[in-house]
Amino acid sequence: xxxxxxxxxxxxxxxxxxxxxxxxxxxxxxxxxxxxxxxxxxxxxxxxxxxxxxxxxxxxxxxxxxxxxxxxxxxxxxxxxxxxxxxxxxxxxxxxxxxxxxxxxxxxxxxxxxxxxxxxxxxxxxxxxxxxxxxxxxxxxxxxxxxxxxxxxxxxxxxxxxx
Numbered sequence: 001x002x003x004x005x006x007x008x009x010x011x012x013x014x015x016x017x018x019x020x021x022x023x024x025x026x027x028x029x030x031x032x033x034x035x036x037x038x039x040x041x042x043x044x045x046x047x048x049x050x051x052x053x054x055x056x057x058x059x060x061x062x063x064x065x066x067x068x069x070x071x072x073x074x075x076x077x078x079x080x081x082x083x084x085x086x087x088x089x090x091x092x093x094x095x096x097x098x099x100x101x102x103x104x105x106x107x108x109x110x111x112x113x114x115x116x117x118x119x120x121x122x123x124x125x126x127x128x129x130x131x132x133x134x135x136x137x138x139x140x141x142x143x144x145x146x147x148x149x150x151x152x153x154x155x156x157x158x159x160x161x162x163x
Contacts, residue, residue, distance in 0.1 A: 001067065002103070006096055012160075013092055037148070042143065051077070055140040057092035065099070066112050067104060
């Protein structure tokens with residue numbers, strides 16, 4: 001289970017870090033204020049770019065912890081700049097890398113209880129991973145990518161895939 005979870009989250013978080021680097025360079029080259037990207041939303045009822053990155057990090061970190069049988073470490077949502085978001089991604093990557101493979105040995109037999117909005121849900125660990133955590137993680141990572149692409153940052157599928 002460790003071999004399926006940690007490398008998947010880490011690769012996409014690494015790709016997200018790389019596209020943030022390109023976004024920051026785009027802002028410099030095109031004289032775009034970074035705040036314009038940080039607060040951009042794809043639609044009024046969607047969360048802004050900064051929150052999309054924070055949530056991608058959160059879903060990777062929290063899911064990894066829960067699947068390893070640990071209580072998730074909280075991350076403060078204080079980032080407002082590209083360097084701060086890069087630090088958030090680095091912290092999430094370091095956190096998920098800290099879980100030893102042995103912590104995932106009996107994961108498939110576990111149930112995971114987690115908050116989902118105002119309620120708690122319980123799912124088998126495989127269902128939690130495949131039906132909840134991974135889709136949520138990729139939704140927020142892809143939405144962050146789409147916000148950057150929409151705003152003219154020259155990135156493509158290969159960037160998102162971490163190629």
